[in-house]
Amino acid sequence: MDENRMKILEMVAEGKVSVEEAQKLLGRLQSGGEATTVAVGERAALAADVSLLAAERPIPKHPKFLRVIVNVSEDEAVKVNIRVPLALLRTGIKLTALLPQQAREQIEQQGINLEALSQLDTDELIEALAALTVDVDVENAVAVRIFCE
Amino acid sequence: MIPPVLVTVKVNRVFIPVPLLLLWPLLAAALVIAQVVLPFVRVAHTTPGQRALMPLAAVRLLGALRGLRVDVDAHDGTGVHIRCW
Known part of the structure; x- marks a missing residue:
């Protein structure tokens, strides 16, 4: 006890x-x-x-990876296990500064504010993702788990 | 951001290790040359300042790939495994 x-x-x-x-x-x-x-x-x-x-999975304080685990246990079972470094998110956001001016204008015409994206605090965003957990179970045939670690 | 040391790719039963560590000197040379040459090369609609940032951004992108892991296993035992160390 x-x-x-x-x-x-x-x-x-x-x-x-x-x-x-x-x-x-x-x-x-x-x-x-x-x-x-x-x-x-x-x-x-x-x-x-x-x-x-x-x-249950502890919530990491400083997550470093995004994990995606998919188990399909129907007739043709498939297992997918993906681990993506969250540093790619930081680098990807910084790459917006290298876009040509013409491309930036076209993207902004579609309603995407690149300025706000480049000013985004990626550390805060990544820490906010720490608690992200997505669990999907479909009739014990398909299981999807997405989380940060 | 340190570039990956080793990339392993396994497709079905074929295992291919790629020791990127051995390519680091080549990568460093390419970085230096690109850093010197790119600002003077015309790339459509980009400023010299943007072009000067490109080589380092490419190295950072490579460094961000460390820890990447992709495992796909099919029911018949086939699969693809990619790891970046």
């Missing part, structure tokens, strides 16, 4: 769960510990919940 309690407190410290969620989990732990007739399965389920939450 102490181990589960420690895990919950660590998750609050790391920001994986909110204080309210931690309170509920601690409450369940406490009621499970005090009751004399709590089923073994119920305690195991609670421990599994805590372990599952603890195993």
Whole structure:
């Protein structure tokens, strides 16, 4: 029980769960510990919940890569695992300064503000992407995960 | 931004390591020559200042590729794996 309690407190410290969620989990732990007739399965389920939450991906402070993982498990299974350095994002934004004037004018005519793009704080953008998580499950046949690490 | 040291490409069972480290001197020479020559070469609609920034931008782009990993595995065991170290 102490181990589960420690895990919950660590998750609050790391920001994986909110204080309210931690309170509920601690409450369940406490009621499970005090009751004399709590089923073994119920305690195991609670421990599994805590372990599952603890195993979730931690949010990196300074993400360096964008990961895209696709698993297609239908008849013709395909696995795609892509890791793209976020430094490419920084470099790509800086490349806008090298565009010829004519190209810049044509891009701006399409409504894209290159000036604002070049002034974008890429470090702030990348840190904002740290919490990006996209999980798509289609009938256990296609699984897509996108996140930063 | 340091350019990649090694690029490995594996297509099905064919594994091709490309030791870019050995090409660094050539890359450095190309950078120096481009830095000297490009500002004087006319490239449509670009200013000499923009042309002067191009070689270093190219090296930065190469450096940004470090850590790139692309793995595609098909059901029949075929696949493409690209890694940039």
